Amino acid sequence: MTSTELETGEAIVWKGRPAYHLRYPLLAFIFFIGIFVIKLGPIGQAIGAVSTILWLLFLTLTLLSLAIDSRTRYYLTSRRVMSRKASMLVPDLSNVRVVQSALGRLRGTGNVYFDSRDGKWLVFKHVKDAEQIRQSGLSIGGQSAPTAVTVICNYCGARVPAGTAKCSNCGADMK
Numbered sequence: 183m184t185s186t187e188l189e190t191g192e193a194i195v196w197k198g199r200p201a202y203h204l205r206y207p208l209l210a211f212i213f214f215i216g217i218f219v220i221k222l223g224p225i226g227q228a229i230g231a232v233s234t235i236l237w238l239l240f241l242t243l244t245l246l247s248l249a250i251d252s253r254t255r256y257y258l259t260s261r262r263v264m265s266r267k268a269s270m271l272v273p274d275l276s277n278v279r280v281v282q283s284a285l286g287r288l289r290g291t292g293n294v295y296f297d298s299r300d301g302k303w304l305v306f307k308h309v310k311d312a313e314q315i316r317q318s319g320l321s322i323g324g325q326s327a328p329t330a331v332t333v334i335c336n337y338c339g340a341r342v343p344a345g346t347a348k349c350s351n352c353g354a355d356m357k
Contacts, residue, residue, distance in 0.1 A: 189261060196258040196318050200251045200308040201291045203244075210240035256306040258318055263296045263304055274298045278319035280312045281334055294319070 216233030282292035292312030340351035
C-alpha cells in the first residue's frame with residue numbers, strides 16, 4: 183500500500199506484518215538431526231529415512247511461509263482496517279479481540295480479530311503486540327476498551343476470560 187491509496191484525511195495508526203514463525207525452522211532442525219541416526223542399524227535407517235522426508239517437508243514449509251509472510255501487510259488507519267485480501271470501515275467495527283495461544287503469550291504474538299456489525303470479521307494473523315493493536319482499534323472505533331480479554335481453550339475451543347485458571351466449559355487448565 184502506498185500513500186496514494188489513502189483517502190484524503192486518512193492517517194495510518196498502525197502498520198505491520200506477521201511475526202516470524204519459529205515452528206517450521208525448529209522442526210526442520212530437529213528432523214535434520216534425526217538424519218544422522220542412520221548408523222544405528224535397520225531401525226536407525228528407517229528413522230533416518232523418515233527424518234529426511236520430514237526435514238525436506240519442513241524446510242519447504244519454512245521457505246513457503248517466509249514467501250507468504252513477506253508479502254502480507256496489515257494496516258489500521260483512521261478510517262479503515264486493511265489486510266492484503268480485505269478491508270473494513272472503522273464505523274462498521276463492533277468489537278476488536280485478541281486470541282493468543284500459550285506459545286503466543288510467551289512470544290508476545292497473537293491474532294487480532296476485527297468484528298463488524300454485520301457479522302463479518304477481518305484478522306491480523308500472528309502479529310506482535312496484539313494487545314496494543316486491539317487498543318488502537320478500539321480507540322479509533324470510538325469504543326472504550328473492555329476490561330476482560332478472552333482466550334480460547336486449547337481443548338474444547340470455548341472462549342473464557344484471560345487469567346482464568348480452569349475452562350468453564352470443559353474444566354481444562356488454562357495456564
